[in-house]
Amino acid sequence: MVETKNPVANSVMVLREEFDDWAVLFNPDTGQAFGMNPISVYIWKNLDGKHPVGEIVKDIRVNYNNVPGEVDEHVNKFIADLVERGFVGYKA
Amino acid sequence: MKRKIMKTPKSVDLATTNNCNLRCKYCSHFSSPGEVAGDLPTEEWLQFIEELGRCSVMNLTLEGGETFVRKDLKKIIDAIVKNGMRFSILSNGTLITEEWAEFLASTGRCSSVQVSIDGSIPVTHDSCRGEGTFHKALQGLANLRKYKLSATVRMTIHRKNVRDIEGVARLLIDELGLSGFSTNSASHMGTCKQNAEQVQLTVEERGLAMESLLLVNKKYGGRVGAMAGPLAEAKHWTKMVQAEREGAKPFSGGGYLTSCGGPMNKIAIRADGVMVPCLQLCTIELGRINKDSLADVWQNHPELWRFRERREIPLTNFEFCKDCKFIPYCRGNCPALADTFLGDPYHPSPDACLKRFLEAGGKLPDEKLLMEKEACACV
Ligand code: SF4
Numbered sequence: 255m256v257e258t259k260n261p262v263a264n265s266v267m268v269l270r271e272e273f274d275d276w277a278v279l280f281n282p283d284t285g286q287a288f289g290m291n292p293i294s295v296y297i298w299k300n301l302d303g304k305h306p307v308g309e310i311v312k313d314i315r316v317n318y319n320n321v322p323g324e325v326d327e328h329v330n331k332f333i334a335d336l337v338e339r340g341f342v343g344y345k346a
Numbered sequence: 347m348k349r350k351i352m353k354t355p356k357s358v359d360l361a362t363t364n365n366c367n368l369r370c371k372y373c374s375h376f377s378s379p380g381e382v383a384g385d386l387p388t389e390e391w392l393q394f395i396e397e398l399g400r401c402s403v404m405n406l407t408l409e410g411g412e413t414f415v416r417k418d419l420k421k422i423i424d425a426i427v428k429n430g431m432r433f434s435i436l437s438n439g440t441l442i443t444e445e446w447a448e449f450l451a452s453t454g455r456c457s458s459v460q461v462s463i464d465g466s467i468p469v470t471h472d473s474c475r476g477e478g479t480f481h482k483a484l485q486g487l488a489n490l491r492k493y494k495l496s497a498t499v500r501m502t503i504h505r506k507n508v509r510d511i512e513g514v515a516r517l518l519i520d521e522l523g524l525s526g527f528s529t530n531s532a533s534h535m536g537t538c539k540q541n542a543e544q545v546q547l548t549v550e551e552r553g554l555a556m557e558s559l560l561l562v563n564k565k566y567g568g569r570v571g572a573m574a575g576p577l578a579e580a581k582h583w584t585k586m587v588q589a590e591r592e593g594a595k596p597f598s599g600g601g602y603l604t605s606c607g608g609p610m611n612k613i614a615i616r617a618d619g620v621m622v623p624c625l626q627l628c629t630i631e632l633g634r635i636n637k638d639s640l641a642d643v644w645q646n647h648p649e650l651w652r653f654r655e656r657r658e659i660p661l662t663n664f665e666f667c668k669d670c671k672f673i674p675y676c677r678g679n680c681p682a683l684a685d686t687f688l689g690d691p692y693h694p695s696p697d698a699c700l701k702r703f704l705e706a707g708g709k710l711p712d713e714k715l716l717m718e719k720e721a722c723a724c725v
């Protein structure tokens with residue numbers, strides 16, 4: 255099933271951005287930390303409940319070079335993974 | 347060239363107080379440069395914790411003195427939770443009531459509480475920490491475990507408990523069912539410096555501690571840990587001797603003052619709010635909380651950069667290391683100890699110098715006592 259609501263990041267999560275545009279996504283409730291590449295960071299920052307996934311994908315195509323054709327599939331998979339981990343929910 | 351660093355430190359150690367309910371004979375805090383006048387008011391800590399949250403710091407370690415003497419500790423911990431961080435506590439254990447343990451567990455953010463247990467019986471534990479502290483520390487440990495907190499134990503080895511190492515392992519692992527414990531030894535800092543005769547291990551006792559620790563560690567399948575002190579030395583020095591004998595290639599970081607990686611990912615705050623590289627190294631003052639920006643100090647302070655670049659100083663620079671055959675395998679040891687012995691953190695520490703230990707007649711344990719995975723000289 256394709257989610258039609260806008261994804262929103264769980265406010266408990268902490269994004270530690272580094273100088274090279276990579277970041278660590280930290281869950282203080284569990285102590286788990288995940289490395290994020292610059293595109294993942296860009297997506298994460300847009301998970302504010304105001305941006306539909308389609309719009310995020312469109313923006314990536316505009317703002318980054320050499321974006322693969324199947325980027326929408328990658329973004330959807332990435333967000334689904336974050337939802338499964340409880341880091342992201344959906345806003346109507 | 348400047349090394350690559352993180353934008354802000356990942357972890358920060360907070361000396362939340364200067365005070366303690368005990369006066370241990372080998373305390374590294376009292377009578378050290380870390381013992382400063384007065385504690386910060388609650389508001390100062392709360393304001394700084396908000397800044398730590400904005401800097402996306404992940405972990406705080408609360409220590410002192412003894413952090414549980416602070417009446418406002420719950421407020422401080424609430425602020426840590428509210429600002430998206432986790433915390434650990436280093437404690438003597440004697441003030442950890444059931445109510446405290448319940449509170450810590452309720453936060454869901456407590457990574458660990460380390461309690462000091464130095465003996466298997468009151469005589470050995472209390473000899474340096476004070477009468478009645480053994481039972482109180484054990485009670486504190488029991489309270490933490492009742493609430494399923496991650497409770498760890500640190501044994502500080504000194505002259506009065508060096509023959510009780512196996513007893514401590516039996517108590518903690520066999521009787522209490524802990525997964526393991528860590529060790530260190532009374533080091534030449536603070537009060538320990540004044541009581542050195544009474545508490546600091548002699549060369550012979552250091553050898554004895556190394557042998558006992560390797561034996562106990564082997565018996566318990568590697569469940570005794572150490573970042574410093576006789577167990578760490580027993581492992582590292584034995585490998586250094588083996589490597590030198592076999593003409594092995596240099597150890598990673600060997601030949602330079604690389605032993606301390608702290609300033610690459612953490613910073614510390616003294617009880618008076620002064621930022622320092624480490625609570626054991628309080629002489630290098632970097633700024634003051636709520637006055638200087640943490641991120642700015644972290645990214646730009648020249649003394650912190652000098653301290654980070656300590657790693658590039660070769661041991662061949664030092665007269666102290668002249669003609670030492672262990673240079674390719676030596677990392678120069680703890681800068682805080684070098685500072686307390688020589689007033690110079692940019693020097694190898696004489697305390698953990700293998701060459702001097704051997705020259706003083708020190709005996710290393712039998713290499714066969716190393717566990718299989720530790721026995722290779724190719725570190
Ligand atoms: S070693 Fe720890 S418990 Fe003992 S006096 Fe010092 S701060 Fe207090």
Ligand code: SF4
Pocket residue numbers: 661666667668670671672673676677678694695698699700701702
């Ligand atoms: S003299 Fe001591 S500190 Fe220097 S290289 Fe040799 S063992 Fe290391």
